[in-house]
Amino acid sequence: MQITLHKSEIAQKSSVQITGSKSESNRLLLLKALYPVFTLKNVSNSDDSNLMTSALSSNSEIVDIHHAGTAMRFLTAFFAIQEGRTVTLTGSKRMKERPIKILVEALKALGADIEYELNEGFPPIKITGKKLTRHKVSLAANVSSQYISALLLIASKLENGLELTLEGEITSVPYIKMTLSLLDEIGIETSFEDNVITVKPNTKNPMPKTLVVESDWSSASYYFSIVAISKVGTEICLSSYKKNSLQGDSVLVDIYKYFGVETIFKDHTITLKKISSEVQPLELDLKNAPDIAQTIAVTCFTLGIPCDLFGLHTLKIKETDRLVALKTEIEKLGGDVEITDKSLHLKASKNIKEFVSIATYNDHRMAMAFAPIALKSPIVIEDAMVVSKSYPTFWDDLKSIGFKISQ
Numbered sequence: 001m002q003i004t005l006h007k008s009e010i011a012q013k014s015s016v017q018i019t020g021s022k023s024e025s026n027r028l029l030l031l032k033a034l035y036p037v038f039t040l041k042n043v044s045n046s047d048d049s050n051l052m053t054s055a056l057s058s059n060s061e062i063v064d065i066h067h068a069g070t071a072m073r074f075l076t077a078f079f080a081i082q083e084g085r086t087v088t089l090t091g092s093k094r095m096k097e098r099p100i101k102i103l104v105e106a107l108k109a110l111g112a113d114i115e116y117e118l119n120e121g122f123p124p125i126k127i128t129g130k131k132l133t134r135h136k137v138s139l140a141a142n143v144s145s146q147y148i149s150a151l152l153l154i155a156s157k158l159e160n161g162l163e164l165t166l167e168g169e170i171t172s173v174p175y176i177k178m179t180l181s182l183l184d185e186i187g188i189e190t191s192f193e194d195n196v197i198t199v200k201p202n203t204k205n206p207m208p209k210t211l212v213v214e215s216d217w218s219s220a221s222y223y224f225s226i227v228a229i230s231k232v233g234t235e236i237c238l239s240s241y242k243k244n245s246l247q248g249d250s251v252l253v254d255i256y257k258y259f260g261v262e263t264i265f266k267d268h269t270i271t272l273k274k275i276s277s278e279v280q281p282l283e284l285d286l287k288n289a290p291d292i293a294q295t296i297a298v299t300c301f302t303l304g305i306p307c308d309l310f311g312l313h314t315l316k317i318k319e320t321d322r323l324v325a326l327k328t329e330i331e332k333l334g335g336d337v338e339i340t341d342k343s344l345h346l347k348a349s350k351n352i353k354e355f356v357s358i359a360t361y362n363d364h365r366m367a368m369a370f371a372p373i374a375l376k377s378p379i380v381i382e383d384a385m386v387v388s389k390s391y392p393t394f395w396d397d398l399k400s401i402g403f404k405i406s407q
C-alpha cells in the first residue's frame, strides 16, 4: 500500500505511547523459553517479536522468521541446544542473503549440528539439536553483534558455560552489553574484559520475576527527527522510557542536541522539546547505533545541514543495503549524497522536491525515516505497511499528532 503524507503541521504539544523495544523483547522471549519462570511486560507488538514468540512455541519442522534478523540469529543458537529436535530455520528472500556463517561456525565449534540447505553461509539452515559439550570459542566481532548475543543467550544452559573471544573491532557494542545486562537481571553471572566474554553455567534455577521491557528507542528516533524539523516550542512526550537505558539508541538524547532538541526525563516519560533553530554541520560515528543512521541522515537533509556519518559498515547487510537505499531516495528528493561501504556524506541542500515517491525496499526504517519530511514538503511512501516489522501503529500515531495522511 502506498500512502501520501500531505504537508503537515503538528500540534504544539502531543504525546505518544511507544511499544516495547524489539531488541529487549526478543532476548527476553528467548530467555523465558529457557527459564519459564518470568513474566514479561510491555513486550514489543512488532512483527519481529510476534514471529519470535510463535517460533519459540512452534513444534513445526520448518520455522520461517521472514525479515527478523534477531529472530534468525537467536533461534539458530536456541534450536542448536534443543536435544532430539530437527528444525529448518528459514526467512524472507532478503534473509537468505543476510550472512550467518560466523554464528554457525562458532556453534559448530562448540559441537552443534547445522547444515546449509541452499547456499553456504546463508539461511535456510537445518539444525539438529544436541548437547553442546565444548565451552570456548573465538569469532569475528566486526560483522554483527547479533551472533555474539545469540551465543550469550544460550550460554548459561551449557554444561560449562561459555568463554567467547571476540576478534577484530567489535561492532554494535551496546547490543552485546544489553544481552549481558539482561542475563545479569535474571541472576546469570557474566564478565566482559578486553575482548573476552564469559558466562557461568546456571546452577540454580532463576527466581520468578516480572521483567518490564523499556519502550523502543529506535522507534523514538522518528519523533526526535519530527521535533528537530518543527518550530521552536514544539513538544512531544513519549512513554515509557528511563534515563539508564539498556538500549544504545538512547544516544539520540545527545545527538539531537545538535538539532536544538532537548530531552526532559520525568517519571517514565521523555519530553522532546525544540528549543533552538541554530544548525551546524554534523559528523558522527554510528558504529554503536546503526539503526538510527537513516533517521539522522533524513533529519539533516530536511534541515539542509551537511553531514558525514561514519561507522556504517553493518548497514549493507540489514533489511536492505541501507547506504545505497539512502543515497537513491535522498537524491530523488534533490539531495546530493556520496557513500562508501562504511560511510555517508550529505551535502547541504536547499529545496526538497514535492510528492516524490520513496521506495522502501522491505525496510521499515526507510519508511519511517522519510516520513518527517512531510513537515516541510509532501511526500509519498511506497509499501507503507513495512513499518510493522518494528512499529505497527506508526502511521496511526503520526496521524494522532497531526500528520495528514491519505491512501
Ligand SMILES: O=C(O)C1=C[C@@H](OP(=O)(O)O)[C@@H](O)[C@H](O)C1
Residues within 6 Å of the ligand: 022, 023, 024, 070, 143, 144, 145, 146, 149, 171, 172, 175, 290, 291, 314
Ligand atoms: O541485537 C540486536 O537486537 C540488534 C543488533 C544490531 O545489529 P548488528 O549487531 O548486526 O549491527 C541492530 O542493528 C539490530 O536492529 C538489533
Ligand SMILES: C=C(OP(=O)(O)O)C(=O)O
Residues within 6 Å of the ligand: 067, 068, 069, 070, 071, 291, 318, 319, 365, 390
Ligand atoms: C537491523 C534491524 O533488524 P534485524 O537485524 O533484527 O532484522 C533493524 O531493526 O533495524
